[in-house]
Amino acid sequence: MDQLLKLLDLLSAESFQSGQYLARKLGVSRASVSTWVSKLQALGVDINIIKGRGYRLVGSVDLIDQARVVSSLEVQTRVQVSHIDVKGETTSTNDDALASLYNTSAWHVYVTELQSSGKGRRGKAWSSPFAQNLMFSMARKAHISTEALYSASLLAGVAVANALNMHCGLQVGLKWPNDIYMDNQKLGGILCEMQGNPQDEPLLVIGIGLNINSSPTGLDYATCSLKSLGVHRRDRTTLLACIVDQLVKIFMQDSEDQVAAALAQWQEYDILKNRDVTVTRGQHVSFGKAQGVDSKGQLLVLGESGKVELLNGGEVSVRW
Known part of the structure; x- marks a missing residue:
């Protein structure tokens, strides 16, 4: 997958790139370039191929830019985040977070363009097309209050709702315990997992999936995406940074009173109340x-x- 991302970086929507040029830049054969182009097409990337001219993207591909994520974070967030990993493909960002080593209490962020075994609640799969939506996990191994641990999904929901309001101007709703909704349609979900003793320094993993440019079909509930909602500001990199900012901020408020205040804010987003x-x-x-x-x-x-x-x-x- 890393080679496919390098190929994507070289491809352009503005002009054709010859197979010979791409092979030379990547240090591989022209046959390998052709094979990789076919793999990108299988992932849903629209590539125009004309014999004698080469390859050209049909429209741009918005990949998560790790450096721009860091530069877009608020200053107070950067000191709380020690690791941001962006992959082309992984089985599950939650699994990546659970398998990592943590030497400090700082947050780690794991992002992917494609998940082969993404997880939802109650053992359900979470899937998304390549480079279309947001799939990431944030993890921290530290002492976290019992109140924050057991309300983690709700606190994360408030953080995501706040970020979507700030970044996109959307007034989303939250469905207990971990879903993001807009106009009675599911926009995203949250999956929290914990490893270790809650009384010590457990590892808290917060997995988030948001529909940015596409949404799943064939489900027994309605879904939507930022694109289908008509949201023009859909830059996944800056939206990711905004959510990270809000998550770090809300989990820094770790006293019983502060968690209660965050849960009171959750009630303002609650779409189930009185239903x-x-x-x-x-x-x-x-x-x-x-x-x-x-x-x-x-x-x-x-x-x-x-x-x-x-x-x-x-x-x-x-x-x-």
């Missing part, structure tokens, strides 16, 4: 009315019996 919902846990299905979340980030559901039930994230599905 009739269906709650599925394994084979058990129940019905009720969503009542917001408590101070621990648990969803409150007023059941048909009149009793309020507390729901943790876990293996619970909530639909309206």
